[in-house]
Amino acid sequence: SAVISQKPSRDICQRGTSLTIQCQVDSQVTMMFWYRQQPGQSLTLIATANQGSEATYESGFVIDKFPISRPNLTFSTLTVSNMSPEDSSIYLCSGSDTTGELFFGEGSRLTVL
Amino acid sequence: RKEVEQDPGPFNVPEGATVAFNCTYSNSASQSFFWYRQDCRKEPKLLMSVYSSGNEDGRFTAQLNRASQYISLLIRDSKLSDSATYLCVVYSSASKIIFGSGTRLSIRP
Numbered sequence: 001s002a003v004i005s006q007k008p009s010r011d012i013c014q015r016g017t018s019l020t021i022q023c024q025v026d027s028q029v030t031m032m033f034w035y036r037q038q039p040g041q042s043l044t045l046i047a048t049a050n051q052g053s054e055a056t057y058e059s060g061f062v063i064d065k066f067p068i069s070r071p072n073l074t075f076s077t078l079t080v081s082n083m084s085p086e087d088s089s090i091y092l093c094s095g096s097d098t099t100g101e102l103f104f105g106e107g108s109r110l111t112v113l
Numbered sequence: 114r115k116e117v118e119q120d121p122g123p124f125n126v127p128e129g130a131t132v133a134f135n136c137t138y139s140n141s142a143s144q145s146f147f148w149y150r151q152d153c154r155k156e157p158k159l160l161m162s163v164y165s166s167g168n169e170d171g172r173f174t175a176q177l178n179r180a181s182q183y184i185s186l187l188i189r190d191s192k193l194s195d196s197a198t199y200l201c202v203v204y205s206s207a208s209k210i211i212f213g214s215g216t217r218l219s220i221r222p
Contacts, residue, residue, distance in 0.1 A: 035212075042215045043212045045211075092157075096210075100145050101147070101159050102159065104156035104157055105156060107156050
């Protein structure tokens, strides 16, 4: 199984600023994903992070707002740009291995004031 | 209609009870199915995969009904520690993974 380290675990940010969340996997995973989870809600997929190329975004999410990098198989970043209070949420990165099992980071709890 | 639907609950059952919940999916071509467990303020973790033949892991039994397009999770002899949110996960394709909204389960002493 893979272990995913995600940081920061939480942050409080001012409106209009940007925050970059980092995700490091201890072994190679085939796919990496970024999710958002509002309190009491399920996970919403933001995008699939593709190694060495642009991420694949889900409907309602755009690269200008959520730029994603994945320079290699074990590392990815998600930036939440020009934040507003509506961006307050938990952001989770995950990776899947060849069995299809998803492993999650512990999440980054973001509060935008 | 959502691609994956779950009864949100909450299910509130006494310790020792048997509880079951379902998850329906709309894409008949969906390939893989899983149940994840998420504790409060924690990340989701894999509980078990769901196979066509059904599978059992201790007190937990997962089944897939392709004809009716649903998966189920049965928990026998429930423990207080089973209290959590249970998420069904459906792979519509190798790269499209859809989470259900989760079913909240609360076990009372």
